[in-house]
Amino acid sequence: MLQLTYRRYDLPFEYPFAIAKGTKTHQPTLVLSLGLGRLTGYGEATEIGYYNARLDEMIVLLEKNRSTIEHYALNGPERFWHFLHHLLPGQPFLIAALDMAGWDLWAQLNRRPLYAMIGLQWKNIPPTDYTIGINEPAEIRQRVAEKPYPVYKLKMGGGHDLQALEALRGATDARIRIDANEAWSLDEARLLLPELERLDVELIEQPLHRDDKEGMIALKQLTHIPLIADEACREEKDVPSCLELYDGINIKLAKCGGLTPALNMIRAAKQARKKVMLGGMCESNVGATVLAHLLPLADYADIDGPLLLKENAGRGLIYDGASISLPAGQTGTGIFM
Structure with a gap:
């Protein structure tokens, strides 16, 4: 029992x-x-x-x-x-x-280990990004100085998006990803795109509202920057439409209901030759460690919840800067409480 x-x-x-x-x-x-x-x-x-x-x-x-x-x-x-x-x-x-x-x-x-249980080998692990929330330019520059990482994700939709991005790019030559969390209209995105390309943005996550399919069709034709679905791709049934409208999907265990549907979503994305991002919902070491076992299947990692928290629950995955590893010699996920 x-x-x-x-x-x-x-x-x-x-x-x-x-x-x-x-x-x-x-x-x-x-x-x-x-x-x-x-x-x-x-x-x-x-x-x-x-x-x-x-x-x-x-x-x-x-x-x-x-x-x-x-x-x-x-x-x-x-x-x-x-x-x-x-x-x-x-x-x-x-x-x-x-x-x-x-x-x-x-x-x-x-x-x-969990990753071996699902038929994976621990190799080709992408580095995680470190997320910077909506902040003033001076705060963004200070954050980079305090938290030097090779990949950043910058939250947008605060009304001063270009100034924030310019501050980040001025402070680092790291890879930069953008996450608008559905905040832009098509017109706003169209105006920002040339600047995003000039400042060498790696990808744009959920630029428009999840229901704005016509906008996404238009936006996809305007840029070479990969567009990644997040809020639009909540569960397994959302995958087919997202694979038509976006260049990849951000899979979060909480959104889709766990590892079991997540694996099906990853298989569908791989079959369609689309990108896979693994992301979280600000989980502590516990949720982040479970998700990390899927990293051999990911193109992009956004598993920085434990890095953003001042205090954490449990122990598990190990960060060396942006590099993620798992406890050696453990079965299951390797979580300790």
Whole structure:
């Protein structure tokens, strides 16, 4: 019989984190575990208002379904995901956390690292970017001085986007990625594109609203900069349309409901010869470590949640600047609490 436990955290950011959808100083998160004998698998769900992901609601659902979950006979993570998908409809963040824990536990039962359990080798690992939120130019220059990285992601949509980008490019010759979080109109994007190209932007993530398909068709014809879907690609059913409109997709376990659907989304993107970005929802070391096991499949990594937080839950993945590695000799995900 499985043993379900969970703990709620309110983790402070090192700096206030501002995006087009709001600013926050702390990240509420729920770390849960599934135990079986001496083994324990871990997962994590963050609270994200614009996705209607609320920890209070998740906790109520966990208690309501505790007995059903604990009496589930774990016979493979894919079957466990389908069980959760029917048990907790409309709760991808919570399903993802339980799915993470299920995969972790299953890999430990099979005495293999998670990445090996899904048929991967730990090689060709892309460096993660470091995200800088919406800030004044002077703050951006100071952030680069304090946090030197080879790849940055700059949040946009604050009304002074070009000045922010110029400040970042003036402070570093690193690769720069842009994330507008749906904040631009087509006209705004059209005006910015020549400057983004001049300042050597590597990619643009979710420039327009996720429903603006006509705008994306037009935008894609205006630039050679890769356009990556984020909010437009929430779950597996969104992939076909996104692969037509974008050059790649940002896959986040919380959005799509866990590793099980994420693997299907990655396969679809690879088959269409599109780019794969792996991103997070400001998860701590727990969620970030689980996601990191998919890095051999990624073209771009955006797994910087633990780098943005002043305090973290758990231990797992290891950062050496932008390089990510996993604990040696561990089975499962390698998470320790």
